[in-house]
Amino acid sequence: MDENNNNNNFNEVPMEPLNSNNINLPPAIHSDASTPGRDEDVVIALGSSSPKKTDEVDKPPVEDNSNVGFFQLFRFADGLDCALMIVGSIGAIAAGVALPALSIVLGKVMNVFTYQELRRPDFDVYKEISAVALYFVYIAIGMFFASYLEVACWSIAGERQSVRCRKQYLKAILRQEIGWYDVTKSSELATRIASNTQLFQEAIGEKVGNFLHFTSTFISGFIIGLVNGWQLALVIIAVTPLLAACGAFMTKMMTDLTKKGQDAYAKAGAVAEEKIGSIRTVATFSGEERENARYAANLNEALKIGRKKGVYNGLGIGSVFFVMFASYSLAFWYGAKLITDKTYNPVAGRDWQGSDVLTVFFSVIMVRNSS
Numbered sequence: 001m002d003e004n005n006n007n008n009n010f011n012e013v014p015m016e017p018l019n020s021n022n023i024n025l026p027p028a029i030h031s032d033a034s035t036p037g038r039d040e041d042v043v044i045a046l047g048s049s050s051p052k053k054t055d056e057v058d059k060p061p062v063e064d065n066s067n068v069g070f071f072q073l074f075r076f077a078d079g080l081d082c083a084l085m086i087v088g089s090i091g092a093i094a095a096g097v098a099l100p101a102l103s104i105v106l107g108k109v110m111n112v113f114t115y116q117e118l119r120r121p122d123f124d125v126y127k128e129i130s131a132v133a134l135y136f137v138y139i140a141i142g143m144f145f146a147s148y149l150e151v152a153c154w155s156i157a158g159e160r161q162s163v164r165c166r167k168q169y170l171k172a173i174l175r176q177e178i179g180w181y182d183v184t185k186s187s188e189l190a191t192r193i194a195s196n197t198q199l200f201q202e203a204i205g206e207k208v209g210n211f212l213h214f215t216s217t218f219i220s221g222f223i224i225g226l227v228n229g230w231q232l233a234l235v236i237i238a239v240t241p242l243l244a245a246c247g248a249f250m251t252k253m254m255t256d257l258t259k260k261g262q263d264a265y266a267k268a269g270a271v272a273e274e275k276i277g278s279i280r281t282v283a284t285f286s287g288e289e290r291e292n293a294r295y296a297a298n299l300n301e302a303l304k305i306g307r308k309k310g311v312y313n314g315l316g317i318g319s320v321f322f323v324m325f326a327s328y329s330l331a332f333w334y335g336a337k338l339i340t341d342k343t344y345n346p347v348a349g350r351d352w353q354g355s356d357v358l359t360v361f362f363s364v365i366m367v368r369n370s371s
C-alpha cells in the first residue's frame with residue numbers, strides 16, 4: 001500500500017514546462033543575444049551569412065546579398081582619416097590634370113621644330129626649346145608631390161580604417177548567438193576575415209584616389225581636346241564606346257571569376273585547416289589519401305577558374321589594344337587630311353597645324369585611357 005501511495009504522490013506532482021527564460025546562462029551569452037545591431041551589420045556587410053535564432057539551427061544558412069552604400073564604407077573613419085582623404089583627393093585631382101597638360105607642352109615643342117624648319121632668321125631654336133623644356137620640369141615636380149600625396153594619404157587612411165574594421169569584424173563574430181556557429185563553417189572564418197577585409201581596404205584606400213585621378217584626367221583632357229580642335233577630338237571620341245565595351249566585358253568576367261576563385265580557395269582552406277586540426281585522427285584511421293583527394297578537388301576547381309580567367313583576360317586585353325591602335329591610325333589619318341586640305345581651325349584662328357593635331361590627339365587619348 002505504501003508503495004502505491006508513493007507512486008500516486010509522484011504522479012500528482014505538477015511538471016513545469018521548460019522555459020528558456022528560467023535558465024541561468026552566462027552573462028556574455030545574455031548580452032550578446034540581445035545586441036544584434038552594428039556588429040551583425042559588419043559581419044553581413046563583409047560577406048558572412050546572416051545570424052540565426054537558436055530555434056532555426058536545423059535550417060541552412062542564408063547568404064545576405066544586400067548591398068552597402070559607398071559612403072557607408074567610411075563609417076570607421078575618424079578626424080585624421082578625413083583630413084588624409086581630403087589632402088589625398090587634392091593630390092589626385094592635381095595629378096590627373098597634369099597629364100593632359102603635357103599635350104599642350106608637346107604642341108609647343110612641335111611649333112618650335114616647325115618654325116625651325118621654316119628657317120626664320122630671327123628664330124633661336126635653342127632658346128625657344130629651352131623655355132618649353134622648363135614646362136616639363138615644372139609638371140614633373142608637380143606630379144611628384146601630387147602623386148605622393150594621392151598614394152600616401154589614401155593608403156594610410158585605408159590601412160587605418162581597415163585595422164578598425166578587422167577588430168570590429170572579429171568582435172562581431174565572437175558576439176554571435178550559439179546557433180549562428182552551427183550554421184556557419186567556422187573553418188572558413190579565418191580565410192574570410194583575411195580576404196574580405198583586404199578587399200575592403202582596397203575599396204576605401206588607393207583605389208578611391210585612382211578614381212579621382214582618372215576622373216580629373218577625363219574632364220580636363222576632354223576640355224583641352226575640344227578647345228584646341230573639336231573636329232579631330234570628336235573623331236577620336238567616336239571610337240571610345242567600342243573601347244569601353246571591350247573593357248566592360250573584361251571587367252565583368254574578371255569580377256565574376258575572381259569571386260568564384262575566392263570561394264574555391266576558401267573551401268580548400270577550410271579542408272586544409274580541418275585536416276591539420278585533426279591530424280591525429282586522420283593518421284589513426286589512415287585517411288591521408290582521402291583528405292588529400294578532398295583538398296585536391298577544391299584546388300582543381302580553383303585551377304579551372306584561374307585558367308578561364310586567364311583566357312578571358314587575354315581576350316579582353318587583346319581587344320582593347322586592337323581598338324586602341326586602330327583609333328590611333330584613324331586619328332593621324334584624319335589629322336593629316338585636315339592639314340593638307342587647309343581646314344580652318346576656328347579655335348586657333350588659323351589653318352590646322354601639326355601642333356594642333358598632336359595636342360588634340362594626346363589629350364583625347366588620355367581621356368579615353370582614363371575612362
